[in-house]
Structures are given as structure tokens and as C-alpha cells.
Amino acid sequence: MKQEVSAEIITIGDELLYGQVVDTNSAWMGEELGKIGIKVKQITSISDSPDAIEEALDIAKTRAQVILMTGGLGPTKDDLTKHTLTKYFKTHLQLHQPSLDNVVAIFKKYNRPLTVTNQQQAYLPATCTPILNTLGTAPGMLFEENEHIIVSMPGVPFEMKGMMTNDILPYLQAHFQLPEINHKVIQTIGLGESFLADTISDWEDNLPTNLKLAYLPNLSGVRLRLTGVYNGIDDLEDQMMREVGKLSDLIPEYIFGYGEISLEETVGMLLNGRNYTISTAESCTGGLIGHKLTSVPGSSMYYKGGIIAYDNYVKINELGVEQDILDKYGAVSGEVVRQMAEGVRRKMGTDVGIATSGIAGPGGGTPDKPVGTIWIAYSDATQTIAKKLNYNKSRLLNIEYTALQALNLIRQSLPGPVEE
Structure with a gap:
């Protein structure tokens, strides 16, 4: 019988609470756990x-069967996780020879002397299942206690990901009878x-x-x-693809890709598929579109290149x-961005030119053109399109949103079919 299994992630470290380090581990682990149900x-x-x-x-x-902990396994005195777990599970430390061999090999590889402190990392709670760390010196630990699985891993992201991918996820899949689960991202x-929710509400309700x-x-x-x-x-994959197809027919103009593709990747695929080249003329975005x-x-x-025409x-x-x-019209105008887009296309010899000009803020606005007034333009051999944007956000957000809207304008405006 398939089991519903829940998990809790515990991240350990004062640096996380002080905001000195951003916790990216939890997001990654949550996504990977979701993939296996x-x-x-x-x-x-x-x-x-x-x-x-x-x-x-x-x-x-009290609320999860699987508990995944990261952090606090380093060699320094402020890393207390291993000693705390040893006490918590009423056991003692003992040498795990494969982990010691791993530490010795790493220090030998980099021609560094092996310290007593680092050797101590190979001593693990006697009742745990050691998890070899092939990417670092701190081993992981897995404990089974009644219906609970408790895992302690290093906080270094690439070390944690190595253990999760090679050891923990396969172990959990073998240990539990997990439901088949699938995700599709649009x-x-x-x-x-x-507005999107209102537009697709009938499809969602059904x-x-x-x-x-x-x-x-x-x-x-x-x-x-x-999900x-x-x-x-039903065959889950076929069932989900049918629903994705219905959604694609419902809002085709708003969908730019599937899966974890970015907007800039989509634009690149569209340009490549048409064998088109592009150049950029940026004022208020300062090179962000090119980036x-x-x-x-x-x-x-x-x-092919860009000009920051500030x-x-x-x-x-x-x-x-x-x-x-x-x-006559000022730098922040449809007339000017049209000429910028056409000009960069001619100068760079590209099929497409994209341009931006605006008032990102916080100063520089006028009653006629307040902060957040921005124009973008797209130009190719057959058309030049200018579009006005109105944002009321911070300077950096105004710039970021403008770059994204410019990329979307490219996506919407490219003519012709994709070349096979």
C-alpha cells in the first residue's frame, strides 16, 4: 500500500538567523522530496x-516521519550537531574508518597536513548509519528511531546535494512505499x-x-x-499532458515556456529557430537586457552587441x-525609442533591435512623465513597435520589470515560422 510520508527540514546555524547566509538548501530539498512523493x-x-x-x-x-537536518557538522567548536545527536540518541562516538580514509585522502590531495581536529570528524555516533561525504570532510548521519528517519548532513550546499542525490533520496524511496507523483510547470x-486565476478558473475547477x-x-x-x-x-503522465494541452489552448499568448526554462532562454530559442540576430540599445536598463x-x-x-545610450x-x-x-518629444518617448531600436539594428547589422528609455527613479519625474514612465521598442525589417510602461516601484524593480517586458516584447513580435 502506498504511504503518505511527510518531512520536516531543520537548518542549523546562527549565520542563517543573522541573515549572513541565505538558506537555499531548504528550497532545493523541498523540491527534490516533492519529486519522489x-x-x-x-x-x-x-x-x-x-x-x-x-x-x-x-x-x-510530532508532525513528520522524515527529519532532514543541515549544518553544524564542521570541525570548529561552534559546530555542535554531532555531539548533540550523540547525547540525544544516548550513544557514544566511535571511529568510522571509511570516513577517516576519506579525510586523509582529501588532505593528501591538496598537500595539507591533517590536523587532529579534522581527524575527529571521522568519529560518529555508534547507532547511526554513516553517510560518506565524497565532496568534503564531514560525514552525514542517518538514524532510525521507531517510525522516524532522522538525517544530519553538512550545510555546505554542494556537499548536502551530493548526499541527498546519491544516498538519502534512494534510501527513502526504498524504505517507504511512496505514491507516484508528477509535476508540470507552465x-x-x-x-x-x-487576473490569471480568473481567466483559467473554469479549467482549474474542472x-x-x-x-x-x-x-x-x-x-x-x-x-x-x-501536481x-x-x-x-489513469496513466498519470497522459492525464497531466491532456490538462496542460487544454491550458495551452486557453492562454497561448501568456505562456512562454514549460518546465524551469527562463524568459531569456525562450527568447534565445526563438531567435535561434529563426536564424535571427539581435542587438540592444539601453538607456534606463543600463545593459540589463544584454546581460x-x-x-x-x-x-x-x-x-551581437549593445549600446548603453544613457x-x-x-x-x-x-x-x-x-x-x-x-x-520635441523628450528622451522618454515612443518616438525616441523607435529610432533607438532602428538605429542599433542598422549599426550592428542585426535582424532585430530592442531599445529602452525611461525614468527609473527615485528622481527625475515630471507631472507629464512621473517616475516609472518607461518606453520600450522592438524593430525588425518589417516593423517597429513601441510600447509604454507605467511602473510605481523602486528604481531596481522598475529596471528589472522593464528588462523582462522588453524580452517579452521580443517573444511576442518575432515574425515568421521557426526554421527547421
């Missing part, structure tokens, strides 16, 4: 203190969360009972995560913006 019910961050560790464990065992842009939808808004739009649990009747485009591997196939002198002398147009 284990639901995270709680994420708890605690200090490097024996009392805090013991209390967190006691509470976690990436959207152009509709806020509430989902099969074993499928659930989650809305995950972020700067680039709203990620829709469709399915095998119901013993996003070039963050994608292989972007040299389509991105000053009007650059707009005139590098992009060919007419002085009369600037005088």
Missing part, C-alpha cells in the same frame, strides 16, 4: 545550540496572479481530483505548477536619434 510540512531554522537542536527534534517528530507572463494547481508568482510572471498523484486508474540575453549558453549565435549625446551620435525628435 514526500511532502515537506515544516521548515525550521535554529541556532547552534544543543537545547535548540533537541527541542526542534522533539517537535519535528511559465506565464503578462497577467498578474489574480481538474480531476488527483490534480492540484499552485500559483507561484515571481518577477518574470507566474509559474503554474500542476498529480497517481489514482490507480540577460548573454547569460544563456550559446547566446553568441544570436546576440546620455542623449550617445543616442544622437551612436544610434542616429534626431535632435529635433529629442527636443
Whole structure:
């Protein structure tokens, strides 16, 4: 019989509570656990203190079968997790020879003397199942206590991920009879969360009972995560793909991709598929669009360069913006960004040009053009499109949203079919 298994993640370290280190481990572990059918019910961050560790464990065992702990396994005096767990499980430390061999090999590889402190990392609670750390010196520990599985891992992300991938996740899958679970992610842009929910409400209301939808808004739009649990009747993959197909037919103009693809990756694929090149002329975004485009591997196939035309002198002398147009309409105008997009396309010899000009803030606004007034433009051989944006956010958010809207304008405006 399939089991519903819940988990709690406990992250240990004063540096997390002080905000000196951002906890990325929990997000990654939660996602990986969800893929195998284990639901995270709680994420708890605690200090490097024996009392805090013991209390967190006691509470976690009341609500979760699987407890995953990260942090506090280093060689320094402030790393107390191993000693606390030894006391908690009423056991003693003993040498784990494979872990010692691993520590010796790592220090030999880097030609460094092995200290007594580092040797102590190979001493583990006698009642645990040691988890060899092939990427570092601190082993992991797995305890079985009645119906609970308790795992302690290093807080270093790549070490934790290695243990989870190679040891913990396979162990949990073998230990429990987990339900078949699947996720489909649909990436959207152009509709806020509430408007999107209203638009697809009928489709959502008619989902099969074993499928659930989650809305995950972020700067680039709203990620829709469709989660399915095998119901013993339908093929889960086919069932989910049918629903994704219905959604795609319902809001095709707002979907830019599926899975964990980014908007800039989608734009790159569209440009590559048409064998098009692109260049950028950026004022208020200061090169952010170029940065996003070039963050994608292989972007040299389509991105040829950009001009940061922050000053009007650059707009005139590098992009060919007419002085009369600037005088009449101002730098933040549809007329100017159109000429910027056309000018960079000519200068760089590309198929597409994209341009931005605006008032990001916090100063510089006027009654006619308040802070957050921004124009973007797209140009190719057949058309030039200008679009006005109005934001009332902080400077950095205004810039970020503008770059994303410019990428979306490219996606929406590219002509012609994709070349095979």
C-alpha cells in the first residue's frame, strides 16, 4: 500500500538567523522530496545550540516521519550537531574508518597536513548509519528511531546535494512505499496572479481530483505548477499532458515556456529557430537586457552587441536619434525609442533591435512623465513597435520589470515560422 510520508527540514546555524547566509538548501530539498512523493510540512531554522537542536527534534517528530537536518557538522567548536545527536540518541562516538580514509585522502590531495581536529570528524555516533561525504570532510548521519528517519548532513550546499542525490533520496524511496507523483510547470507572463486565476478558473475547477494547481508568482510572471498523484486508474503522465494541452489552448499568448526554462532562454530559442540576430540599445536598463540575453549558453549565435545610450549625446551620435525628435518629444518617448531600436539594428547589422528609455527613479519625474514612465521598442525589417510602461516601484524593480517586458516584447513580435 502506498504511504503518505511527510518531512520536516531543520537548518542549523546562527549565520542563517543573522541573515549572513541565505538558506537555499531548504528550497532545493523541498523540491527534490516533492519529486519522489514526500511532502515537506515544516521548515525550521535554529541556532547552534544543543537545547535548540533537541527541542526542534522533539517537535519535528510530532508532525513528520522524515527529519532532514543541515549544518553544524564542521570541525570548529561552534559546530555542535554531532555531539548533540550523540547525547540525544544516548550513544557514544566511535571511529568510522571509511570516513577517516576519506579525510586523509582529501588532505593528501591538496598537500595539507591533517590536523587532529579534522581527524575527529571521522568519529560518529555508534547507532547511526554513516553517510560518506565524497565532496568534503564531514560525514552525514542517518538514524532510525521507531517510525522516524532522522538525517544530519553538512550545510555546505554542494556537499548536502551530493548526499541527498546519491544516498538519502534512494534510501527513502526504498524504505517507504511512496505514491507516484508528477509535476508540470507552465511559465506565464503578462497577467498578474489574480487576473490569471480568473481567466483559467473554469479549467482549474474542472481538474480531476488527483490534480492540484499552485500559483507561484515571481518577477518574470507566474509559474503554474500542476501536481498529480497517481489514482490507480489513469496513466498519470497522459492525464497531466491532456490538462496542460487544454491550458495551452486557453492562454497561448501568456505562456512562454514549460518546465524551469527562463524568459531569456525562450527568447534565445526563438531567435535561434529563426536564424535571427539581435542587438540592444539601453538607456534606463543600463545593459540589463544584454546581460540577460548573454547569460544563456550559446547566446553568441544570436546576440551581437549593445549600446548603453544613457546620455542623449550617445543616442544622437551612436544610434542616429534626431535632435529635433529629442527636443520635441523628450528622451522618454515612443518616438525616441523607435529610432533607438532602428538605429542599433542598422549599426550592428542585426535582424532585430530592442531599445529602452525611461525614468527609473527615485528622481527625475515630471507631472507629464512621473517616475516609472518607461518606453520600450522592438524593430525588425518589417516593423517597429513601441510600447509604454507605467511602473510605481523602486528604481531596481522598475529596471528589472522593464528588462523582462522588453524580452517579452521580443517573444511576442518575432515574425515568421521557426526554421527547421
